[in-house]
Amino acid sequence: MAFRSDRPDIAPLELPIHDAVLATAERHAEIPALVDGVTGESVSYAQLDTGSRRVAAGLAEAGVRKGDVVALYSPNTIAYPVALYAATRAGATVTTVSSLATVKELTGQLRDSRARWIVTVSPFLAAAAEAAGVLAQEGQPIQEIFVCDRAEGHRSLTDLLASTAPEPQPRIDPATDIAVLPYSSGTTGLPKGVMLSHRSVSSNLFQTESMRRTEPGERILAVLPFFHIYGFTALLNQPLRSGSTVVVLPRFDLEQFLRTIQEQRIEGVFAAPPMILALAKHPLVEQYDLSSVRYVLSAAAPLDADLAEACARRLGLPRIHQGYGMTELSPVAAVMTPDDPNPPCGTVGKLVPSTELRVRALDGSGKDLGVGERGELLFRGPQVMRGYFARPSETDAMIDEDGWLHTGDVGCLDExxxxxxxxxxxxxxxxxxxxxxxxxxxxxxxxHPQIVDAAVVGVRGEDGEERPKAYVVRTPGSALTGEEVIEYVAGQVAPYKKVRAVEFLDAVPKSVSGKILRRELRDRARQTR
Structure with missing residues (x-):
């Protein structure tokens, strides 16, 4: 059986992302749209709207055309949305790149997305230039690297803002044209470009705001990264569509985070579980006035119910709200409403409008399960991605012929x-x-020359956090140590991807077909913890 949202259906929002977000900018013209939480510099809605239009003109004058891919490689800044909406106004697709990416990772995403342009910040220029150099040697040149701030030899957003060229008017089909191309690993495998159309992103904003939305002038703290689909949606598109004020921090530092809440009188905090843990248990919290906070919403990873209760109790809130989604769902599938008087403990909320859910049995029978029964979650709705870029087989494995997206997550729906x-x-x-x-x-x-086989699984520590652990088979006679393995990986990946523990095995357990038996490794980790 298929479950449906108990909310009235919505018609898909047939708007380009920039129009869906900034359509009401004139109404909120003088309200600060963005505030730099470090310097206090602000950008009004009038400046954001006008700025994105003029920068779009500058990009078009530089040669950016409909269908081009622009890589946005930057930490959170108040210039980020200007670059984002300017690129989509010019008809381009934006691929958001992790601000923690190594040169190798950046090069891989630029290559895979077929990006032709890069927008970055001056501290990241060396990495961007090195990646561009590799691609040039491969015959896939980057046309130009722009900067959000200033750097000698590179045009900045301010330079583009001064363009006198006409604003571009590309013909965008919201249903088929790709607005953003974030990268996700999906249910398995290497990161893949997730094709999110203008319609899927815009419709998901419409779906979500019917259940919870911020208010004009409401102050939201943006510390989660904009390149991540959670921050991209919850901290940029949704609050800016509502006329709220987004206070931007470049990264999570607990003291700066708390000070900004106090000084900026933050009302809404969107968090991930590690931030909830800090708010619940760190002694530094007691030194700051957090009384302005009206709600906290956690997403991006599972949140322990006891931890959520401890955090809510410490902040004097009724509860910590949760939501559920994934990049491939643009991203929201379910969310808690702020006025719900009695949600059950541990829920991630109710389905957003126009969303269908099937709970499929895990025994391989393909049977649909009923209320309260646990199985794999399958979703269908206007927010489902168009597919993985240039990967039809992976797309077919993720979305079946009836349009159901197979999440790989296990859950249930109550009565x-x-x-x-x-x-x-x-x-x-x-x-x-x-x-x-x-x-x-x-x-x-x-x-690695001294490794003949390896497997990596997530292992939960006593704090409930999942960390990558590597099981490694060394070459005969090798004296390779766990510390050397950790350092080897750390030198080639972003910090959050580092292997945190290593165990050496005689052989990696595998099925007859050669698939790694990860459950055996997870069971082994639990027994040896």
């Missing part, structure tokens, strides 16, 4: 329509809300 997510059948590791693909780390390990 009141509340969704619970309890486990994962997929291989993906979630470390502090970031996606870590075991296959990517395994490929690196297998390139």
């Amino acid at each position: 009141r329509g509340y969704l619970f997510v309890v486990d994962r059948v997929k291989e993906l590791i979630k470390y502090k809300g970031y996606q870590v693909a075991p296959a990517e780390l395994e490929a690196l390990l297998l390139a």
Whole structure:
């Protein structure tokens, strides 16, 4: 059987992302849209709207055309949305790149997405230039690297803002044209470009705001990264569509985070579980006035119910809200409403409008399960991605012929329509809300001359956090140590992808077909913890 949201259906929002977000900018013209939480500099809605239009003109004058891919490689800044909406106004697709990416990872994403342009910040220029150099040698040149701030020899957003060229008017088909191309590992494998159309992103904003939305002038703290689909949606598109004020921090530092809440009188905090843990237990919290906070919403990874209760109690809130989604769902499938008087403990909320859910049995029978029965979660709705870029077979494995997206997550729906997510059948590791693909780390390990086989799984510590652990088979006679393995991987990946523990085996357990038996390794980790 298929479950449906108990909310009235919505018609898909047939708007380009920039129009869906900034359509009401004129109404909120003088309200600060963005505030730099470090310097206090602000950008009004009028400046954001006008700025994105003029920068779009500058990009078009530089040669950016409909269908081009622009890589946005930057930490959180108040210039980030200007670059984002300017690129989509010019008709381009934006691929958001992790601000923690290594040169190798950046090069791989630029290559795979077929990016032709880069927008970055001056501290990242060396990495961007090195990646561009590699691609040039491969015959896939980057046309130009722009900067959000200033750097000698590179045009900045300010330079583009001064363009007198006409604003571009590309013909965008919201249903088919790709607005953003974030990278996700999906249920398994290496990171892949997730094709999110303008319609899927815009419709998901419409779906979500019917259940919870911020208010004009409401102050939201943006510390989660904009390149991640959670931050991209919850901290940029949704609050800016509502006329709220987004206070931007470049990274999570607990003291700065708390000070900004106090000084900026933050009302809404969107968090990941590690931040909830800090708010619940760190002694530094007691030194700051957090009384302005009206709600906290946690997503990106499972949140322990006891931890959520402890955090809510310490902040004097009725509860910590949760939501559920994934990049491939643009991203929201379920969310808690702020006015719900009695949600059950541990729920991630109810399905957003126009969303269908099937709970499929895990025994391989393909049977649909009923209320309260646990199985793999399958979703269908206007927010489902168009597919993985240039990967039809992976797309077919993720979305079936009837349009159901197979999440690889295990959960159930109760009799009141509340969704619970309890486990994962997929291989993906979630470390502090970031996606870590075991296959990517395994490929690196297998390139080591003293490693003949390897497997990586997520192992939960006593704090409930999942960390990548490598099981390694050394070459005969090798004296390779666990510390050397950790350092080898750390030198080639972003910090959140690092292997945190190593165990040496005589052989990696595998099935007859050669598939790694990860459950055996997870069971082994639990027994030896």
